[in-house]
Amino acid sequence: MSDLAEKVQQDLVEAIDNDDLVLPTLPEVAMQIRKAAEDPEISVSTLSKVIGRDTALSARLIKVVNSPLLRATQEVNDLHTAITRLGVNYSSNLAIGLVMEQIFHARSEVVQQKMHDVWRKSLEIAGVSYALCRSYTQLKPDQAALGGLVHQIGVLPILTYAEDHYELLSDPVSLNHVIDHIHPLIGDKLLRVWEFPEKLVMVPGQYLDFKRESERIDYVDLVQVASLYCHKDSDHPLARFDLTSVPSFKKLGIDLENDAVIKDLEESRSMFY
Numbered sequence: 001m002s003d004l005a006e007k008v009q010q011d012l013v014e015a016i017d018n019d020d021l022v023l024p025t026l027p028e029v030a031m032q033i034r035k036a037a038e039d040p041e042i043s044v045s046t047l048s049k050v051i052g053r054d055t056a057l058s059a060r061l062i063k064v065v066n067s068p069l070l071r072a073t074q075e076v077n078d079l080h081t082a083i084t085r086l087g088v089n090y091s092s093n094l095a096i097g098l099v100m101e102q103i104f105h106a107r108s109e110v111v112q113q114k115m116h117d118v119w120r121k122s123l124e125i126a127g128v129s130y131a132l133c134r135s136y137t138q139l140k141p142d143q144a145a146l147g148g149l150v151h152q153i154g155v156l157p158i159l160t161y162a163e164d165h166y167e168l169l170s171d172p173v174s175l176n177h178v179i180d181h182i183h184p185l186i187g188d189k190l191l192r193v194w195e196f197p198e199k200l201v202m203v204p205g206q207y208l209d210f211k212r213e214s215e216r217i218d219y220v221d222l223v224q225v226a227s228l229y230c231h232k233d234s235d236h237p238l239a240r241f242d243l244t245s246v247p248s249f250k251k252l253g254i255d256l257e258n259d260a261v262i263k264d265l266e267e268s269r270s271m272f273y
Contacts, residue, residue: 130268
């Protein structure tokens, strides 16, 4: 590791430990959605009003309902019907995940591009996590998707830090090294601060542990397999792993020789775009 990467890593870990690291806040609309969804009596109309304040988010939810994996007999054209179709909890979790895009913004073009790449990959992994969850587990697909959407959320504070430290920004090797080593730690911290459920707080810190043996299938397993699947056949370091040798993959029992399975997974990659 370069001296620069080591120094930055030490600074960031220290800042995390001392609660000095400036963490992004949960977008306002996400907090409103969560607050609304906590009401067990909430109606579809009330949630529609809250989500409907964000037109881009409303359009995304409608698009998700019409995606190949969820497509109903009739196309859905309005938010109320979309929420009715998905259910209140389901819609809330997906909306909270999708609205995270609002914090993937930067001042410099270099960082903006990097954030864009991270978010695009997160959307893809969220779609595959959703499909795997639905087909191979009894867990909740909306939670699996949310796990996929936030599994790399810890990259954000590092990129924000890099914008203020040009020597790091101009050294992509060191920057990538710091991101790889620190983002799981920051991701855990961030999701805890945002009061995410523990089963999702675990995802950023554990999805890269490819020897991990969970007692029963959980959201970390799903995001891990989705992440490996979405990087296969690329030049990313994760493409070097043999998917079939990972405990989480074996536990899910996916048949990658089956054309229907592959079609399902490939369609799910663009589910949240």
